[in-house]
Amino acid sequence: MSDILTVKPLTRQDFAPYGDVLEMEGAEVKLINGGTTERFHALSQAEIHGDGKAGISIFRGQPRRFPYVVEMMERHPLGSQSFYPLSERPWLVIVADDDNGRPGRPKVFSATGLQGVNYRPNIWHHPLMALCEPTSFIVVDRVGSGINLEESTYPSAYRIEPQEQT
């Protein structure tokens, strides 16, 4: 019997301790290019430590099946990592507070297909969770030397029940 996690809608307020939500709604807008373009400005910034640079990649994630068992989390000590979906499909964002160098209880957020996130450096998060179909995301994260990945397995797993959308 694993511990069942609740899923909450992703909001800037709830996600603030872990990073930024990337979404047009509620963002600062500038009209540029002679009025032809709205710039939803600097929804987040890449934080890059050491000799790295902000790389731009695409991740294509296979959909997860539910009930889903959360067994581990990861974090990137040397840089932030952002994800924004390239189709308007919903996805899941899972983060945790740090508890003496290990991830605490996971917090699960349901993101719409018009929401991305930028995890701050060293924030525990679950690997990419696409739903229903293979989904591509544009990713901005650190490219450079040094060890930028730490993984941690939970002593006992958590479970996410099937959602309406899954």
Add this chain to the structure above:
Amino acid sequence: MSDILTVKPLTRQDFAPYGDVLEMEGAEVKLINGGTTERFHALSQAEIHGDGKAGISIFRGQPRRFPYVVEMMERHPLGSQSFYPLSERPWLVIVADDDNGRPGRPKVFSATGLQGVNYRPNIWHHPLMALCEPTSFIVVDRVGSGINLEESTYPSAYRIEPQEQT
């Protein structure tokens, strides 16, 4: 009678003098997250000069109408600027070589909805050219102090004829 520009498909090879093409096709792929995710790795990197950071924004561009008259170009001396479409709609990319501090003859590339670009710092380019419908793009460019925009008007304009897709 304005000078008519030809439109070529966007390829890495043709675009190389101006920056990177962001596309999954032909990119280095790493299998990560226990095999659930393909990482099309570091399609480009943000180049940020001075005290700036790589900001993540969304631009929503109104579609251009054709025949389109190219009257001006712009460039960003302090940082690269990348665009990737958030829907799979085609768009246009226009760049120019520098000619003694002014943009030379425009080169027009037709990008698919699965292609983005990253303009290098100081590369002359036309403001965002969405086609057909308002289209959103995720943008990575410099956020910071200093003047990072230079614009230049052509002494005589160029014209892009209506395309099949427009």
